[in-house]
Amino acid sequence: METYLASMLICSGIFFIPPLLALVDQGEIWNSVTMAHEGESATLSCFESPPTSSVLVTWKVMPVGGDRWSYLLSAKCNDGRTEGYKSIVFENSTFEISTDASLIFKASAPGIYNCVIKHGDKNLQEKTVLLALVKLTVTPQLPVMVDRTLRLTAQVSPTSVVAWGTWVSPRGEQLYTEITRATGVLLSKLPRVTIRESGVYTCRIGVHGNSGTSVSEHRVNVTVKQKVFIFTQVKYEISRSMASISYSLVTLSCPPVLGDYVVLYWEHPDSTTMELVFQFDRWRRSFTNQSLPHLHLIEPTTLAAAGNFSFLLKPALKNGGRYLCEVYLNDKAFIQQSILSVLYGTAKTSPSSLELACSYSQRSQVRSVRWSHVQNPSHPLQTTGVQGQIKTSVALPLTPETAGQYACTLYLDNGNSVQYIYSEQMSNIGTTVVPGSAVPPADSVSTSSHVSTLSLLLFLIPMIAIAVGVLLWRQGYCITRRRIVQSLSRHSVEVENIYENPDDLRQQTSPQGTVYMDLKPTGEMDVYKELDR
Incomplete structure (x- = not known):
């Protein structure tokens, strides 16, 4: 209805049309969409x-x-075929009507085309087609x-006709495609292309229309x-020099370009x-x-940051060194260098001293490394150093002057620095296990306890045996039986265990002082059963 009213107003010289751009964006005034390559022939059926x-x-x-x-042109059609061949030049383009009343022309600009079929004064059919242009470009040449x-x-x-789009490889794989809605551009890239990637590439575009x-x-x-x-086009960014404590996060920056x-x-x-x-990639x-x-x-968090690369690293001591980040955009290369020194500190205790050490890598950019007492900077510290390491020793036990924090500070040639802090209080010595210290085995204490217990038992067993023997002797229970041989002997000072040398004991016939008994089984009866009896 809106199209009919607009046509009537134009014919009468009165100009008023609803905002067609908004209608085009909403896809409300055309019946179908035809896409043609820019500069190639397009055919619109009626x-x-x-x-x-x-x-x-x-x-x-x-x-x-x-x-x-x-208005472009019109022609009479009979039984679906035009009578004669019609053509017209409009805005430097030639438009023709084919034998089946289709419009043929070279596509040079998008537009909305309307075909009306009339019989007398009656409209039999009306069709509106949106012609969208697509321009394919492959670069480099x-x-x-x-x-x-x-x-x-x-x-x-x-641009409003694009619902979605993707490029497809010759093997049928969908390539990552970026769509810029404002310009209607569908872009895909193959960085560092190989000979195996030759072939026919297809751009599939989902197009909005009234019918879906x-x-x-x-x-x-x-x-x-x-x-x-x-x-050949290589740009070097300013080199970065930095230091870090081991296993702390470090950012390795790359050139600030939207790279491929x-x-x-x-x-x-x-x-x-x-x-x-x-x-x-x-x-x-x-x-x-x-x-x-x-x-x-580090993944970009917004579309605006897409292609801006950087890395997060938790470096060990051995991960210091020189890092080169190379970003490639089309046929240009951008290079960013980062030189990283890593500082690693350790501490261990001995009965007489606290040993502190810090090691560092990438020595070429290190100006100096030193130990200091944080609370008492004037307190002198004796240090020893070898290549890539510096040590200091603190006497134990700690005093109020030596307790507190000790810092190992690494200074770079560019003035930057990084610091390892070790903290120790007087009450912590002997109770705190520090990294790198020698820790006694967990079973060492229990082992000494077992040794002490065993020694005590070895001492008590002879004493108990002596007491039992004296008691039996005095009570008269040591009766000579048919299967037990009884002998009395005096204690010999050379014998420490009554079970070790009974023959020496028998040589002492006078039962004076401490009396020992040497009981020998003479048959099946066990001597210990006799003692129990």
Whole structure:
């Protein structure tokens, strides 16, 4: 109804059209969407079902965002076929009506096209088609060299028709695709392209329409030649020099660019050995962490930060060194160097002293390292040093002057510093186990207790035996029986155990002083059973 009123007002010279751009954005004034490549031939059909009588077909056009229809051409059709061949030049484009009343022209701009079929003064059919243009671009120029960044771009106009979109590889894999709604651009990249990635790539675009969402496919053939590309546009960022306590978080920054992929190299501390430790391709959505388990990529939290790379590292002492972060954007490389020194402190106690030591890596950028007493900086400390380590010793027990905090401070050539703090109070010595100290085995105390108990038992057993013997002798219970031989003997000072040398005891015939009994079984009766009796 709105379209009919608009046409009537235009014919009468009165100009008023509802806001068509808003209608276009809402998809409310067209019956279908046709997508064509910019600069190529487009065909818009008119008949939903061919009429059986002679009719008049009229085509008109309105640019997207415009507010008036422009007449193109019309032709008579009989039994679904036009009479004669009609054409017109409009805004430097040639429009033609084919034999089935379809409109044929070279697509140069998006627009809304209206076809009306009349029989006499009666409208039999009316169809409105939105022509959307898609422009496919492949860069760099084909054939592309190995290791270059292949860029696949599809730009759709008007942008409002795009519901979704994705690029598909020759093997049918969906590539990561970024859609910029404001410009209608669907972009996918293949960084460091290989010869195996040649083939036909397809851009699938979901298109809004009155009848729902349809899918439009557009293809481009990509060839990759074997010649390897060499990056010549390389930018070096300012080198960073920093220090850290071992196993505390450190940020390794990368160049601040929206890169396609990133690689991180690590030169081991105080050496020239370099290795690849991390690589990430944000378009193929793949990453590899080679050798550092405590290294993590910081993911961007917003779309605006996408492509800005940095890493979090919890370094051990051996993880100091030189880190090179290389970010690649299209055919340009950006490099950021970070030099990291790591400080690691230890402490252990002995009966007479508290031994403090701190080790450090990447010595090339270290200006000095020293121990100090935090509460009493003037207190002199004797230190000894070897390559990459410095030690100091504090006499025990601690005094009010020596108790407190001890700091190992590492100073870099650029003035930055990092500090390891060790705290010890007087009451802690002997009760606090510090890292690196020698801890006695858990069973050492129980072992000494067992030894003491055993010694006591070995002492008591002879005494008990002597007491029992004297008691039996005095009470008259030592009766000579048929199976027991009784003999009396005097205590011999050379014998410490009555069970060790009974023959020596028998030589003492005079039962004076302490009396011992040597009982020998003469048959099946056990001597201990006799004693019990």
